[in-house]
Amino acid sequence: MKLPSLQTIQEIELFANLSAVAIENHNMYKSVATLLQENEKKTIGLTKILDLLRSVIRVDDLDTVLQKVSDAMAYTFEFRKAGVSLFTKGSDLVNVHAMTGYTEEEERAVRSATILKSKIMEDFRDEFRITKSGYFIPGEQQGSGEDFTFVENRDMMNKPRASPDSWHELDLLYFGMYDREGNILGYLQPDYPKNGKIPDKETMESMEAFSNIATIAVENSAMFKEVESARNQVRMYLDLLTHDVGNLVNPINAYIEVIMARPN
């Protein structure tokens, strides 16, 4: 075996340069593909948010709007599951109005469960408050978790948290929906982050925007119902008035006709 000549070395060098260009092209292609994918995701997210806002402004059916809130929140912040629940006036019961990412069976189980406002409000404590209306209740504070309405993986319930920033099966994240007077109307609950990590404070602050949108939707819906009810009442009064005026005018018309029919 002989040492390669300078010419051979220069020829091999050409192949090395070709390889370097190929590697760079591949890396660039990968970056472009990743950027395109990210852009596409952002566009879809933005479309969902715009569609949601349009529904809020148009005062669409409340459940339709809340479903859009839940979907947009889960998509934007990459949670596998999310839900919007409202408290019932004059009752301790919680009504689940929207769910995202649950199977039909899971959804049926959650919707048929009895969720109590008093129980939920136990978690809305200052020690768990992360943002203005966001509460994070770590799994370690939940006891056995046997009273949970929904748990995806029961085997994980009693296992310790994988790392300090990992999401635990029993972790809870709530965003309260507060009206203008500061009354709580319900809450948004994203669950199971796709990356398995607890969202940081900044992310939670952004997530809060969705609970504000949901609150506006609920308040708009209530106002719309009030306006519609008032309009119906006005229509009813007008009908009645028209009828009563008619009752008054009809005999007068009859008398006039009789008088006009008389010969001079």
Place this chain on the structure above:
Amino acid sequence: MEFREDCKVSRIGYFLPVEKQDFTLDQFLLVRDKDAALKPRISPDSWHELDLLYFALMSRSGDMIGYLQVDYPFD
């Protein structure tokens, strides 16, 4: 990996002859003939079992992104 200036034979090519190495035999990932590895070079232009010939793969910005290695010339 040794991309030493004194071993540079072309713009991106580095030839590290066994005589300039301070590796031990067990530091090599692959040695085809261990007996030959312990013997001296047959002649000045002969390839030695432990000779190394690398070509740096450089990006447009001048960073080294890898290397190409040729070994065991047929002749």
